[in-house]
Amino acid sequence: GIQVEQSPPDLILQEGANSTLRCNFSDSVNNLQWFHQNPWGQLINLFYIPSGTKQNGRLSATTVATERYSLLYISSSQTTDSGVYFCAAVHSGAGSYQLTFGKGTKLSVIP
Amino acid sequence: DVKVTQSSRYLVKRTGEKVFLECVQDMDHENMFWYRQDPGLGLRLIYFSYDVKMKEKGDIPEGYSVSREKKERFSLILESASTNQTSMYLCASSFIGQTTEQYFGPGTRLTVT
Structure with a gap:
């Protein structure tokens, strides 16, 4: 099956x-x-993005399908x-x- | 707005009990899924259904069964609950096909003692 790897595992800002x-x-x-899991455990949909770029307020995402990666940007x-x-x-296949x-x-x- | 609801947020059951977890969606979605989430193991698919009375096993179906008698409702059944089934259970739904967005319910945190 497909493997999905995320980085970094932890981030403090x-x-x-x-x-x-x-x-x-x-x-x-x-x-x-992309999902955000809130403290109560619910998965909140952020983006459906098999390719291309999308923006929603302070969040945006880009998927480069040919290079097999996606990025989630959080600003401010x-x-x-x-x-x-x-x-x-x-997995498409x-x-x-x-x-x-x-x-x-x-x-x-x-803060 | 898509809405997926689950019957309980928290549930405590005893070993050997039969447990029913219910999921309802209001978007006329064909696909429905049950996942479980465990620390260190992530989210794993238990079963999914692509139509009424149709089901497919996921990665970890052992110890579970499912029922889908109506399009909007998908039930996960633990025939004889065991302590290793203590977990967070998440239901999801989507329109038919691989390219459709999945939406998740709030989750049920099940503890088996």
Whole structure:
């Protein structure tokens, strides 16, 4: 199956700083999503981005499918951005609908 | 707004009990999924369903079964709960196909004692 690797595993930021989270995947994908897991455990959809670039407020994401990576940018970070960010992908060759998740990046934004 | 709801946020059961976790979505999605999340192991797929009464095993189906009698509802059943099934259970749904966005419910934190 496909492997999804995220980096860094942990990130501590001062409030107001910018950050880039990276997701590498081992094969071609039909679906790539970024999620934020809140303190209560719910996965919040940030982006559906199998290719290209999208922006939503202070967050943006870019996926370069040919080079098998995706980046999530967080600008002017706030304490409410803290939590775990997951990248997940569906392998295009598998005929499966299953999302394979990375291990996540744990972000801590300190005031 | 897509809404996926799960029957309980927290659940405590005893070893050997039969446990039902229910998931309901209101977006007329064909696909529904059950994942479990464990520290160090990440999120793993237990079962998914692409239509009423249809199901496919995921990576870790052992000890679980599922039921989908109506399009909007997908149930996960632990026939005889064991302590190693203590976990966070997350339900998701999406439209048919590989290229569709999955939406998750709030999760059920199950403890088996």
